Amino acid sequence: MRELAEQAVAAALGVGAGDAEAYAGETTRREVRAHGGKVESLGAATQRGLGLRAWIEGRVGYAYGTDLSGAGVAEIAARAAEAARAADPDEFAVPPSAGGEPPALDGLSDPGLAEWPTDRVAELALAVERAAVGHDDRVRGVEQAVYVDSADRVAIASSSGAGGEYEASSCYAYTQALASGDAGRETGLGFGIGRGPGGLDPAAIGREAAERATAMIGSGKPASRACPVLLDATVAASFAGLLGNALGADAVQRGRSPLASLLGERVAADAFVLRDDGLDPDGLASAPIDAEGVPRRRTPLVEAGTLRTFLHDTYTARRAGAASTGNAGRSGYRAPPSVAASNLIVAPGELELDGLLGEAGDGVYVTDVAGLHAGVNPVTGVFSVGASGRAIRAGELAEPLREFTIASDLVSMLRSVRATGATPRWVPFGASVSTPPLLVGEMTVAGS
Amino acid sequence: MSGELLDRSVAERVIARALVHGGEFAEVFAERRGGLTMAIDESRIESVQSGAEQGAGVRVVSGGTTYFAHVDGLDPADLERAADEAAAALRGERAEPRPLRALESAPLPIERRPEQVPAARKAELLRELDERGRGEGAEVFQLRASYAEGRREVTVANSEGLFAGDDRTRVRIGVQAVARRGDRVETGAETLGAHRGYELLEDEPGEIARGAARKALTLLDAVPAPAGSMPVVVGGGFGGVLFHEMTGHGLEADHVQKDASVYAGRLGDQVAPPLLTAYDDGRLAGEWGSDGIDDEGTPTQKTEVIAEGRLTSFLYDRLTAGRDGVASTGNGRRESFRHLPIPRMTNTYIAPGEARPEEMIAEVGSGFYAVSFGGGQVDPATGDFVFGVSEGYLIEDGRVTAPCRGATLIGNCLDALAAIDAVGDDFWMKTGICGKGGQRVPVGTGQGHVRIAAMTVGGTEV
Numbered sequence: 001m002r003e004l005a006e007q008a009v010a011a012a013l014g015v016g017a018g019d020a021e022a023y024a025g026e027t028t029r030r031e032v033r034a035h036g037g038k039v040e041s042l043g044a045a046t047q048r049g050l051g052l053r054a055w056i057e058g059r060v061g062y063a064y065g066t067d068l069s070g071a072g073v074a075e076i077a078a079r080a081a082e083a084a085r086a087a088d089p090d091e092f093a094v095p096p097s098a099g100g101e102p103p104a105l106d107g108l109s110d111p112g113l114a115e116w117p118t119d120r121v122a123e124l125a126l127a128v129e130r131a132a133v134g135h136d137d138r139v140r141g142v143e144q145a146v147y148v149d150s151a152d153r154v155a156i157a158s159s160s161g162a163g164g165e166y167e168a169s170s171c172y173a174y175t176q177a178l179a180s181g182d183a184g185r186e187t188g189l190g191f192g193i194g195r196g197p198g199g200l201d202p203a204a205i206g207r208e209a210a211e212r213a214t215a216m217i218g219s220g221k222p223a224s225r226a227c228p229v230l231l232d233a234t235v236a237a238s239f240a241g242l243l244g245n246a247l248g249a250d251a252v253q254r255g256r257s258p259l260a261s262l263l264g265e266r267v268a269a270d271a272f273v274l275r276d277d278g279l280d281p282d283g284l285a286s287a288p289i290d291a292e293g294v295p296r297r298r299t300p301l302v303e304a305g306t307l308r309t310f311l312h313d314t315y316t317a318r319r320a321g322a323a324s325t326g327n328a329g330r331s332g333y334r335a336p337p338s339v340a341a342s343n344l345i346v347a348p349g350e351l352e353l354d355g356l357l358g359e360a361g362d363g364v365y366v367t368d369v370a371g372l373h374a375g376v377n378p379v380t381g382v383f384s385v386g387a388s389g390r391a392i393r394a395g396e397l398a399e400p401l402r403e404f405t406i407a408s409d410l411v412s413m414l415r416s417v418r419a420t421g422a423t424p425r426w427v428p429f430g431a432s433v434s435t436p437p438l439l440v441g442e443m444t445v446a447g448s
Numbered sequence: 449m450s451g452e453l454l455d456r457s458v459a460e461r462v463i464a465r466a467l468v469h470g471g472e473f474a475e476v477f478a479e480r481r482g483g484l485t486m487a488i489d490e491s492r493i494e495s496v497q498s499g500a501e502q503g504a505g506v507r508v509v510s511g512g513t514t515y516f517a518h519v520d521g522l523d524p525a526d527l528e529r530a531a532d533e534a535a536a537a538l539r540g541e542r543a544e545p546r547p548l549r550a551l552e553s554a555p556l557p558i559e560r561r562p563e564q565v566p567a568a569r570k571a572e573l574l575r576e577l578d579e580r581g582r583g584e585g586a587e588v589f590q591l592r593a594s595y596a597e598g599r600r601e602v603t604v605a606n607s608e609g610l611f612a613g614d615d616r617t618r619v620r621i622g623v624q625a626v627a628r629r630g631d632r633v634e635t636g637a638e639t640l641g642a643h644r645g646y647e648l649l650e651d652e653p654g655e656i657a658r659g660a661a662r663k664a665l666t667l668l669d670a671v672p673a674p675a676g677s678m679p680v681v682v683g684g685g686f687g688g689v690l691f692h693e694m695t696g697h698g699l700e701a702d703h704v705q706k707d708a709s710v711y712a713g714r715l716g717d718q719v720a721p722p723l724l725t726a727y728d729d730g731r732l733a734g735e736w737g738s739d740g741i742d743d744e745g746t747p748t749q750k751t752e753v754i755a756e757g758r759l760t761s762f763l764y765d766r767l768t769a770g771r772d773g774v775a776s777t778g779n780g781r782r783e784s785f786r787h788l789p790i791p792r793m794t795n796t797y798i799a800p801g802e803a804r805p806e807e808m809i810a811e812v813g814s815g816f817y818a819v820s821f822g823g824g825q826v827d828p829a830t831g832d833f834v835f836g837v838s839e840g841y842l843i844e845d846g847r848v849t850a851p852c853r854g855a856t857l858i859g860n861c862l863d864a865l866a867a868i869d870a871v872g873d874d875f876w877m878k879t880g881i882c883g884k885g886g887q888r889v890p891v892g893t894g895q896g897h898v899r900i901a902a903m904t905v906g907g908t909e910v
Contacts, residue, residue: 035706041788042537043516045530049501062497066520075500083484083496086567090492118537143708143829178708178829185710187829221904224675254490255590255633256626334499374823374836375856379626379635384673384856384906386825386834403832405856405906407675446675446858446906 001026001155002165004068008052009157011077017054017084019095020077021158021292024050025333029150030118034125035142042122049333054080058089062336096314098161099324102288102295107281108168110196113151121147124202125173131206132177132190138217139210143187145175149197154287162293170284172428173200177209181217188212189368193284193428212367215390219400221447222391228363228418229406229443230356230392235366236346236438237427240274242376242383243410244341244431247276247301248327249316251339251378258381258410259307267307268414272438273347274302276311278326283343285432291330291337299325301344302414313339346435349420356439358395359419364445365390365397366406372430381410384446404447408440416441453613454478454504456548458524459605462506463545465531467607470540471510473766475606476531477743478504478522479785483598484563488574490590491582496567505785506530509767510538518786545607553747555615555740556733558645562597562619565646570595573621573649581625581657587668588661590626595619597646604745612745618736618890619648620879623657627664634670634853636663637822637838641879641890644734663839666851673840673855673907679815680857680903681808681843686820686878688893691726692796693824693833694861697884699728699753699761700779700791701768703828710831710861711759720757720865723801727752728763730778730794736879737795737892744780744789751777753796765791783887790885795892801871805897808870810846816905817841817848818857823880831861834906856906864900872897 005022012020028046032039050073051064061083065076129145149171156163174191190209192200231239251257259267268274278296280286290296292314300308312320313328316339329340351359370386377383384407391398408416421436459476466474482500486493504527505518517533519526577593596619603613620641627634638656642648682690695711703709711719730748732738741747744766752760764772765780768791781792809817817840824835837855841848877894 039513041514041516043518043788044533045518045786047503047518047520047786049520060494060496062495064497064499064501066501066503079498079500082567083486083498086486086493086496086571088493090494141706143703143706176708176829178706184831185708185829187708187827254592255628336495336497370827370832371823371825371834371836371856374821374825374838375834376836377635377854380633380853382854384836384854384908386832386856386858386906388832402830403858403860403904405675405834405858405904407673407854407856407906407908409854444675444908446904448677448904 001153002157004050005155005157008050008073008077009159011073012052012054012080013159015077015081017056017081019055019159021053021095022050023333024155026153027150030121032122032125032147034129034145037126039122042118044118050076051333051336052076052080053336054084055093055095056081056084058091058093059084059087060093061087064333092315092319094314094318095158095160096162096292096294099294102164103279105279105281105286105288108166108286110169112198113149113169113196116197121197124197124200127202128173128175128206131203132175132209135207135210136214138179138214139177140180141178143176143178147173156289156293158293164289164293166288168287169195171197171200173202173205175206175209177213179213179217186213186216193426216388216400216402219402222364222401222404222445223448224446226442226444228360229440230360230363230365231438231440232367233425233435233437234427235369236435237433238369238372238429240344240346240433240435241431244344245378246381246410247311248339249310249312249320252310253316253319256379262307265307266305267411268302268305269417270305271349271420272302272414272417275300275345276327276341277345278342280343282426283432284428285342290326290328292328294324294326294328296326296342311339311341313337341431343432343434346420348422348424348436350422351419352422356419356421356437357392357397360392360439361395363392364401365392383407383409404445407444407446413440413443453480453522453601454603456611458527459611460548462527462531463605463607465528466506466508466535467543467545469535469538470543471508471538473509473607474545475604476504476506476527477785478603480601481784483596485594485596486570487592487594488578489592491578493571493574503785504530506534507788508534508538510540514788516788546609548605548611549609551610551612551745553612553740556643556738558617560646562617562646573653576654577623577657580654581623581661584658584661585665587627587629587665588625589628593621593623593657595621610745612741614740616643616739617645618643619646621649621653621656623660625661625664627668629668632668634664634667636660639879641736642734643736643738667853670851670853672909673852674816674905674909675907677902677904679812680900680905681812681817682898683819684872684874684896685876686893687898688797688895689821689824689880690835691798691895692793692893693826694864696793696796697826698828698861699763701762701764702791704762705768705771708829714759717759718757719759719862720754721868722756723871724754724757724868725799726754726797727799728793728796732795735795735877735892736890742778742780743782746776746778746780748778748794763791763793765789781889783889787887792884792889793882793891795877797877797894798871798898800873800875800896803870803872805872805874808872808897808899809843809848812843812846815843817843833861834858852907854907858904858906864903867901868898869901870899
């Protein structure tokens, strides 16, 4: 892989690029979908690809492909150079510089993955379904129980010396349980993630789906009002992911982040402490290097309610006169790197669920949100998203609620955080986030 | 058809090999895909990206289980390797495929191949969008415009003798404008796309830049959106995403057959008032969600899904059609050769009605006018849906008044469908990208103005 990346860099320099960077990726992925006690589909494949950035006098272009023969790599190099020539020059567009020795990280790959042949992981998916259906009579079935694992190899090389290589594995399983209520069906999601299938608990995944689905039976709409809102860890993680996007320096520099003018300012209540951690082996985005070969690191983002820094890659760092925070991310070889959070970690507080409910008094416990891609304005941070959950009355969970929205804006929400829970959870929805539940002092709830 | 992707004799050999350990059905799907994207941001051309991939996916269906493998590359040896991998878990007796016979189907016509238009010309187009958008007002302080072209040549062959191909070219541009006045920042976005060539962009592409900028500027005067239940008039075009989420997904046969759709068991039922008729149509000339064939080789078709309020058809791929003993409706789609086909919408729309849009609004005392959406989401099993409104206004005394920011519409499919009380006589289509099961495909949505007697608007003004 490393050789392939180096060969691609040489090819790009050979067709006129002043600098070049190559990302070679190989992914071996398995996917099992189960339903009704049977395996519905089973797939396995390995794919390899190459993405190449070329710089020509301040212009940058990108090309990718899967033909990794000598001729194929030469063609990708030619297309990258051609793409660069179509761009306008940008004084900040420079290749990454080698940022010192990448840290040694253990625990990114599960060596046990090979001990799980396909029929064994298929059995795991079936076990998830059985656990969901067996947990409660009111669960009539699942839409699907899904297991996916992947083993990735990544190599990055560049003409400026930044680069490296690593291997990592990950897996997840989830199911959507279907429960019968008086007025129709209810659904509930259960999921688990890990480095390998040995780290998944199929019984817990099935149980979570069943509990979430049956909890919604008999739900109604809440009255429209402003009130305390307790976000469970999965929902809090979705909002943390949005916050991660707003912290990207690219959005900030282009005037498209609600945090753009708030560096060094108070953006959150003291209870809310956030860092980006590219080195925590439990975080699936961890790696020795980021997507352009710069070492990953830990970066405090919000402390004592104050916004400490934005997330930088090479481009935004140069533009801001700062150093890269090792936050170049990419979704494989098909996309060039851009600023992204690695693992976002919200520091846990002291209260368990009972304590958080007591602190809320009267309000709404939100266990699921929908429509984030459409209901959040990433530029202003204003949001209104669909939600479901439970009423909170006198510090206790009360009737289930559905078909309502919660609305606020990101910064108002963070400033209104009253407490964080004691038990964090890793959630992979959109971003890699570890967070406990968050109690927000006030949000607008719109229902009946 | 693009026969050069996959030779008939190679296809026959791959299918035979996939069935070597048995199976009721085997298929090879070969694809060559490539594209170019570029953008202008801060008035600078950037993000120029070019990609090219080819490969194939092979599936074998046996006893209700689908075995799937895919490979990069289209060498016969690669394809046979994929067939071996797909068949590896099977233990049965060899099954015999039928000989292939070519299906006559014509790809949608492309007048001007985008890859033959010089990159400089596309850059010029983006500069024009930038200028037009910024020209709408000094308060427009950021603008990003993007251009994307993509081509997918596909060939599909299966053990039932089908051998078909398609050649699909799509072009799309999008503009996002950001406007600022003091501390207020607002955004506006517009897109234009089609299953067509560069000819799409040869008349008035600047209009979408002006549209995006005007939306952002309008919102600078916006008031917070109301919260609560009220009459809602939904705009045409991308307003059709409402029907896409509220009904379209629930009609996809995979959800229905697992009883994970509120429409399961309701075929023939009156699910909407008689003024509502709706279609899924993968043949609409030049539309974003159209193709010559679907990704299983079934010719695309126009399917009436709701006739005068009565539910008339679900949307099927081959597997789900086989289970219901009906023919595929040509809705078996996949993101690429690396994915399995599943039932998906193509272009879904509510047919024009008889109401005049201005009267539909005038008849509402006070309510909400949702002109366009950022997108939506539904849980087909519960029917709960949500839409983010990207451009919305208050209706007061039957007149459209203040623009609103931060609104969401939320409801349940069957309630909302039954509450539609007017369908406008205007009609147009818009483009969308729909995600399901981790696969993203281009879809068209359309309608004229549609009014819903009561729906929950989720804003911040209680």
